[in-house]
Amino acid sequence: MDQAESLRRMMSQQSGGEVRVIAVTSGKGGVGKTNVTSNIAILAAQTGKRVLIVDGDLGLANVEIVFGLTPRYHLGHLLDGTAELRQVLATGPEGVRVLPGGSGVRSLTVLDDAQKLRFMSALDTIEDEFDLVLIDTGAGIGDNVLFFVGGAQEALLVLTSEPTSLTDAYAAVKVLSLEGGVEHFNVLVNQVATEQQAREIYEKLCTVTRRFLKARLKLLGQLPRDENIHRAVLLQRPVVQAFPHSPASRALKAVADKLFTEPPPQSNVGGLKFLWQRLLRGGAGAGAVPPAP
Numbered sequence: 364m365d366q367a368e369s370l371r372r373m374m375s376q377q378s379g380g381e382v383r384v385i386a387v388t389s390g391k392g393g394v395g396k397t398n399v400t401s402n403i404a405i406l407a408a409q410t411g412k413r414v415l416i417v418d419g420d421l422g423l424a425n426v427e428i429v430f431g432l433t434p435r436y437h438l439g440h441l442l443d444g445t446a447e448l449r450q451v452l453a454t455g456p457e458g459v460r461v462l463p464g465g466s467g468v469r470s471l472t473v474l475d476d477a478q479k480l481r482f483m484s485a486l487d488t489i490e491d492e493f494d495l496v497l498i499d500t501g502a503g504i505g506d507n508v509l510f511f512v513g514g515a516q517e518a519l520l521v522l523t524s525e526p527t528s529l530t531d532a533y534a535a536v537k538v539l540s541l542e543g544g545v546e547h548f549n550v551l552v553n554q555v556a557t558e559q560q561a562r563e564i565y566e567k568l569c570t571v572t573r574r575f576l577k578a579r580l581k582l583l584g585q586l587p588r589d590e591n592i593h594r595a596v597l598l599q600r601p602v603v604q605a606f607p608h609s610p611a612s613r614a615l616k617a618v619a620d621k622l623f624t625e626p627p628p629q630s631n632v633g634g635l636k637f638l639w640q641r642l643l644r645g646g647a648g649a650g651a652v653p654p655a656p
Contacts, residue, residue: 386515390531408457421471424464430455431599513543540578547628561585
């Protein structure tokens with residue numbers, strides 16, 4: 364129980380020199396979530412923050428591709444005990460550390476309760492080494508997404524102007540708020556031409572959210588369509604490094620500045636506390652969870 368309390372405390376800490384945990388998520392794939400995560404990590408590291416990216420898109424991990432990394436180990440090795448956490452962690456640009464998610468590893472697409480407990484136990488051992496943890500979740504409303512976003516201090520929702528993106532973003536907010544206890548969402552609208560277009564998309568999402576849910580949304584900013592993003596991916600470099608003066612890089616810097624100068628919301632009620640209660644009591648139809656190694 365003492366260990367569990369330590370883990371809960373790690374993922375619910377507030378700002379003020381303590382680790383800040385932000386989950387970057389989306390309702391559908393292809394909206395630029397991994398690029399947002401990777402570039403915000405670089406910008407944070409450039410200000411002196413010690414940054415860890417957890418590639419939570421398990422089985423379809425892409426952070427290592429954006430960073431041009433070829434890690435020997437991934438999260439699967441950590442969970443099955445064939446590698447220690449420090450062996451699994453890779454080092455990316457600007458010293459950003461990456462916990463790879465394992466591309467093409469089907470067994471990671473749905474973590475069981477024991478694996479979640481082992482994952483959290485491993486993170487607890489390096490809590491003091493980072494100022495910022497960014498979790499690049501998978502798209503959609505699967506169990507892994509619910510676990511990662513529900514356990515984070517903050518949720519950053521990425522969407523585009525496509526109708527399917529907007530519909531799926533609402534579905535994600537609905538599930539994460541009702542089942543994961545997530546109350547606050549920062550919203551980032553990607554691939555838009557103007558700030559006005561971004562605000563119109565955001566207002567559409569707010570309208571339906573206010574009508575049916577208690578979740579609160581806040582517009583963090585917008586990112587333009589920029590061919591330099593595609594060029595940077597081909598180079599396997601973050602765009603803020605490969606093309607620092609491009610429109611996308613300038614917009615990302617503005618988003619990062621706003622994100623890190625404003626205080627984070629209060630920890631999500633329910634969130635990880637609910638998840639840990641379920642894990643420790645073997646709820647939701649699961650058997651009792653064995654002690655973490």
